[in-house]
Amino acid sequence: MRTGGSLALALLTIASPAFAADHLVRDQGGYAAAVKKAAPGDRIVLADGEWRDFQIVFTGTGSADKPITLTAQTPGKVVIAGRSNLRVGGKHLVVSNLVFRGGFSPTKELISLRRDSKTIASDTRLTGIVVDNFTNPDRRAEDIWVAIYGTDNRVDHSWFAGKGNAGVTLAVIRPKGQGDENRARIDHNYFGPRPPLGSNGGETIRIGTSDESLSDSKTVIENNWFEKCDGEVEIVSIKSGGNVIRGNMIVESQGAIVLRHGNGNLVERNIFFGKGKPSTGGIRVINRDQVVRDNYLEGVTGTSFLSAIAVMNGVPNSVINRYHQVANARIERNSIIEAGRITFGAGADAERTASPVSSRFERNLIVNADGKDIVRNEGDVSGLAMAGNVAGAVKLERAANGLLYPADATVAAGAPRDLVPLKRDEAGPAWYPKDAPAAAAGRQIEAPARADALAKAVAASAPGDTIRVAAGVHRVLGPVAIAHPLTIAGPRDAVIESLGVTLFQLFPGGSLTLRGLTLSGAGAVGTPRNALVRAPQAVSTFNYRVTLDDVAVQDLNAPNFDVYAAMPGTFAEKVEIRGSSFAKISGAVVAAVSETGSKGLYSAEQIEIADNSFAEVATIADVARLGTDESTFGPRFVMTGNAVTRGGKVRLSGVQSVEIARNRFADAAGIEVANSVGAPVVRISDNRFAATPQPKVTKLYPQGTPDVVVAGNVVVGRP
Incomplete structure (x- = not known):
């Protein structure tokens, strides 16, 4: 019996994999040592507290069922501050629950899914990441908060707000000469307020650049919440093909989803609530084989390029970085309610003379309470076939999902009735608040008419105070x-x-x-x-x-x-x-x-x-x-x-x-x-x-x- 028991124990030991380990680290030296010895299934855990001036390099090779993880001891209590950044390279890695706040990146990319040009991340996940005003103090200094390289990477349930300097918040990078599919997934993130930049370069998401725009990225952007993303006219800038933009909430955000370069993209089941804010837009269509369907837009005010639907004129024989002609576009079953404009042939001028061809605009619902015709043709629209659209005086009722639909259920136009708007608390990490605490009411400070009284009162004031001069x-x-x-x-x-x-x-x-x-x-x-x-x-x-x-x-x-x-x-x-x-x-x-x-x-x-x-x-x-x-x-x-x-x-x-x-x-x-x-x-x-x-x-x-x-x-x- 002793022999049999010993043999069974030996066989069990051989068959069992090594146990995964947690490595709790308390300083940068301890972190570097932990990374070197981390094995599949291990977790490197940063101790609670502030980690300042920490340029994190996280590399390794995990497996699909046993990734190597870098995480916080307590979600929200590990703050990366100062001149810090994160580079990730390898396969089957996870980074979770880190907060970047109180600093900015010393390099052009805050979080980069590559260590260097030879060590790219793939099958890697960023989840529960917070980047809160981690912005270079020079508004003209350009950087990217999250740069996704490689293939099959995911960014989810993360929080990004307050970027004040130039550069994209999150970008899928497709270097020139590297037009392979990325298959990135960007989902359930909270993209919070981004103030107007006052120049180009303030996109919230960009997929590719013009260099490789004629190849497919096949990235999916779904179930994200965009709120007051006002950086520039392109909230989401698509510069590649085969991407899906689906199920997102775009709320009080100046700008539009723009199919800027690339072909065969799908924009579906997104919900736009402009709430009457100036320059709130919808979807801009350029290039070939784009499908825009089943979207709901209400209260967007933009015109021309920022129209609820803007179908652009192109440049004949366009070079890759200008405007390719719209061809074979399908724009169907969208609801456009209380909008400022729908524009066909947008941007038509001495250069952009190529009108849309072989395209269709079908079964869309267009309703403004005042009955105003919001459709504008800025160019030749003979290549854009119209069928089954419903516009004008249509009685609407708000359904249980919070959206407006025709009271007559037989009206066969507009967004589907089974849309399920993403809830605000379903985006981003549950443990990080989306709203700042309410500001306390300001004080009243008196400034008598004597030397230095005003300057002294101002110096003693706090945000929101009122100084009353005598x-x-x-x-x-x-x-x-x-x-x-x-x-x-x-x-x-x-x-x-x-x-x-x-x-x-x-x-x-x-x-x-x-x-x-x-x-x-x-x-x-x-x-x-x-x-x-x-x-x-x-x-x-x-x-x-x-x-x-x-x-x-x-x-x-x-x-x-x-x-x-x-x-x-x-x-x-x-x-x-x-x-x-x-x-x-x-x-x-x-x-x-x-x-x-x-x-x-x-x-x-x-x-x-x-x-x-x-x-x-x-x-x-x-x-x-x-x-x-x-x-x-x-x-x-x-x-x-x-x-x-x-x-x-x-x-x-x-x-x-x-x-x-x-x-x-x-x-x-x-x-x-x-x-x-x-x-x-x-x-x-x-x-x-x-x-x-x-x-x-x-x-x-x-x-x-x-x-x-x-x-x-x-x-x-x-x-």
């Missing part, structure tokens, strides 16, 4: 540093007099509202290019806001003295000026011409000037977006209900949306609008021009299709 004259040498959101308010007889070159200097993270007081430059130094409010002077990824509400600004007499001045490498989400008066201003009220490059950079996304008076003001607004790039939303410029006398030049170049309406100009300098590429929209209407030049609208390039209406204006006298 009546009297506050003489300020400046600059007063604004490093967080702050309001400065007072009665009109509280006069803040600027004595220096800059009164309020914004720093990264700062925004400023001025309300109800008076600003004067009567005592300022005589140097040129003074400013009352100056944008951050260091390149910054923190977008900011400037608001002037019910203020009086006077006597900015030094040469070219501006009220608000933008700076290169910084970006204003909004500049708003309402109910205010401006008198004797030698410079510009809004000076937003600091970006001088040719790549479509600009300084402010939205500028609104409403219900103000301007007298003896040299320039009301000088706004520029230079170059020929078409990948940005703005600038957007609105000027309504103002009274302008003596001076008041309005100079706009490359602005993508212009509304100048119901203003009164008397002995004024006039309006100059120069359109560039894309599809700029210009509306100059119902203004009164007395002894003022009529508006001048020009076109800078042969490319582009400006939409210009100058109508209903009254011209009195001669300038």
Whole structure:
């Protein structure tokens, strides 16, 4: 019996595989040692805490049933900070539950699924990864947060938000000469707010580049949640073939899913909720054999390239990186409800003359409550067959899934009734919150009219505070540093007099509202290019806001003295000026011409000037977006209900949306609008021009299709 027992034990030992091991490591040296000895089935566990300046290299060869895993001791309690990154190379590897926060990558890729060009990851999974504002402080420094190389890799249940610098959030990389199928899977991730970049290069997801776009990647992007992804006009940029984009939720996100390059892609069962937000788009179709079906779009406002459905014109015999003609597209059974536009032949111009061919637009439901026809043909649409579409006055009811469908169930058009919208809590890791804690109500801080009182009050303030300046004259040498959101308010007889070159200097993270007081430059130094409010002077990824509400600004007499001045490498989400008066201003009220490059950079996304008076003001607004790039939303410029006398030049170049309406100009300098590429929209209407030049609208390039209406204006006298 002893012999038999010994033999059985020996046989059991031979048949049993080695036990998998957990290696708990507490420092970088311990990690390096653990990686060297990790075997299939092992887990390398990073101890809870902050791991700073950690350039992680994770390599190994696991197996399908026994991957090698790098993970956190406790999900959410291992934070990778400082100058850190992660390179993964090998086969059957898993990385899970790490948080990247409080730093940025020292290299061009934060998480790379390759160690180097010879050690690529395959059959590897990233799950429960958080990248939270892990962004290079230089908005122009380009990097990629997740770079997927190799084949059969998956990124799932992860969290990405707050990328403020240039570069794609997540990209499938297909190097030139390597056009093999990737078969990547990107699913159940939360792609949270990404602020407008103000230039090209702000995509959330990109699959490939133009170099290998005529080969298939066969990547699947499904069941992800995109929320306020506003980086640029392409939220998802497809630059390869054979991909599937399915079951995603796109919520309040400026931009569109764009089939930019590559053929034979499928876009199906996605749900877009624009909620009326400007520049929310849908699906843009380019190239051959694209299928767009069973999608639901509600409340998207975009037009032209950002239309709910945009079918583009192509370039005849296009080179690989331009616009190939649409051919054999199938766009069917989509619901387009309360949308701004559907555009066929989008982008038609002197270069893009190849209209869609052999394509079909069938059984789509198009309903706006006001009955407005939202379909626009910008080119020849004879190659786009229409059949079975339902548009106009159709009664809709909201179903249990939260979507609108025809009350008459026999209507055979639109998205299927079995759509199941992804829930927000089904995307991303369950243990990491999607919403920041609510900000506490700001304090009220008093600033008496005596030396340094305002500067001291600002220095003692916290985000969201309001500083109330007392009546009297506050003489300020400046600059007063604004490093967080702050309001400065007072009665009109509280006069803040600027004595220096800059009164309020914004720093990264700062925004400023001025309300109800008076600003004067009567005592300022005589140097040129003074400013009352100056944008951050260091390149910054923190977008900011400037608001002037019910203020009086006077006597900015030094040469070219501006009220608000933008700076290169910084970006204003909004500049708003309402109910205010401006008198004797030698410079510009809004000076937003600091970006001088040719790549479509600009300084402010939205500028609104409403219900103000301007007298003896040299320039009301000088706004520029230079170059020929078409990948940005703005600038957007609105000027309504103002009274302008003596001076008041309005100079706009490359602005993508212009509304100048119901203003009164008397002995004024006039309006100059120069359109560039894309599809700029210009509306100059119902203004009164007395002894003022009529508006001048020009076109800078042969490319582009400006939409210009100058109508209903009254011209009195001669300038």
